[in-house]
Amino acid sequence: MNKDSKYYKEARQKVLSKRKPYQKKRVIVPVITAVVFILFGIFSLIYSTFYQSTDDAFIEAHLVYLSPKVSGEVVELNVDDNVEVKKGEILAQIDSRDFELALKNAKARLEKAQAELNFSKSDIEKMDSITKQTQSDLKTAQVKLDYANSDFVRYKNAYKDGSVTKQDLDKAVKNLEVARFGVKSAQEHLKASNSALKSSIAQKASKEAEIKKLITEVETAALNLSYTTIVSPVDGIVTNKNIELGNYVQKAHPILTIVPKDYYVVANFKETQLGNMKKGQKVTIKIDTYKNKKFNAIVDSIQKTSGAKASLFPPENAVGSYVKVVQRVPVKILFTDDISKYNIVPGMSVIAKVKVK
Numbered sequence: 001m002n003k004d005s006k007y008y009k010e011a012r013q014k015v016l017s018k019r020k021p022y023q024k025k026r027v028i029v030p031v032i033t034a035v036v037f038i039l040f041g042i043f044s045l046i047y048s049t050f051y052q053s054t055d056d057a058f059i060e061a062h063l064v065y066l067s068p069k070v071s072g073e074v075v076e077l078n079v080d081d082n083v084e085v086k087k088g089e090i091l092a093q094i095d096s097r098d099f100e101l102a103l104k105n106a107k108a109r110l111e112k113a114q115a116e117l118n119f120s121k122s123d124i125e126k127m128d129s130i131t132k133q134t135q136s137d138l139k140t141a142q143v144k145l146d147y148a149n150s151d152f153v154r155y156k157n158a159y160k161d162g163s164v165t166k167q168d169l170d171k172a173v174k175n176l177e178v179a180r181f182g183v184k185s186a187q188e189h190l191k192a193s194n195s196a197l198k199s200s201i202a203q204k205a206s207k208e209a210e211i212k213k214l215i216t217e218v219e220t221a222a223l224n225l226s227y228t229t230i231v232s233p234v235d236g237i238v239t240n241k242n243i244e245l246g247n248y249v250q251k252a253h254p255i256l257t258i259v260p261k262d263y264y265v266v267a268n269f270k271e272t273q274l275g276n277m278k279k280g281q282k283v284t285i286k287i288d289t290y291k292n293k294k295f296n297a298i299v300d301s302i303q304k305t306s307g308a309k310a311s312l313f314p315p316e317n318a319v320g321s322y323v324k325v326v327q328r329v330p331v332k333i334l335f336t337d338d339i340s341k342y343n344i345v346p347g348m349s350v351i352a353k354v355k356v357k
Helices: 006-050 097-160 166-227
Strands: 051-060 064-066 072-077 090-094 229-231 236-239 256-259 264-270 282-287 290-302 307-311 324-335 349-355
Touching: 097 166, 166 229, 264 349, 282 324, 324 349
Parallel strands: none
Antiparallel strands: 051 264, 051 349, 064 256, 072 090, 090 229, 236 256, 264 324, 282 290, 282 349, 290 324, 307 324
């Protein structure tokens, strides 16, 4: 077709008229998109300056896993799942008859040992008195021996010069022998009484050690008897109950869980979000169950350890596969609002927003 012809010019004009709106759209749409991204970036920058938030957060509680400290048959059961209990409330009773008998027997053995200890003390006093008397007897016998020995020497010399008779010397010899026998006898009596005294002291020490052991047995038996009554250690809600009336429960095997009402939040923030975060800052909590409700809270503590999570976002100009490790740091958050009237339980997902400035 001739470019100078009338038909060619009309057709070209129609094509150009259609292109103009399209070209305008090609320019306007990217501009609007760029403006939106810029505004979003500005908003995100401002928001991140004053707030840090995460949806990697959950309701937590210090769960109490209750286990019996003794084994036995459950003869009384006062709770069921989802029932509220108070600290000190009796939850269950284990058959206590065997434990009462064990305590009675332990007390009887202790009383017997204490009576024997009293006898040992009395025996020690008696043997101590006898020992002191034998010591006195030995001293007396020794004095008599010294006197008899002096008499013998004197009579012996006197007999040599004829001053005394042979009969007088024989009497002095006999008195010396009697005195020597008296000392020997007193020594043997003292040795025997010392031995008996040591034996009584040893028996006393043995009984005292036995009594200490028996006191421990009595205390243990009394403690085991007290363990047959299972009480709640805290206020809370019973859950995961796995015992029934008449069951035989084993020591240290969990029978139920108590969920205290002092719930808190553990929110996992990226390490880059913690620069201005500190204890006492205000927090807004949104729970998935209550989407239109915001709960007030505060930062309680920031954990000193972190958990690494992998991210597949590669850095600019990265070559090949790349995995970046992002550190997540748990932050403990406490509610300042009263949440008792809400059906909030551990494990619920939440969104935590901390006002850092």
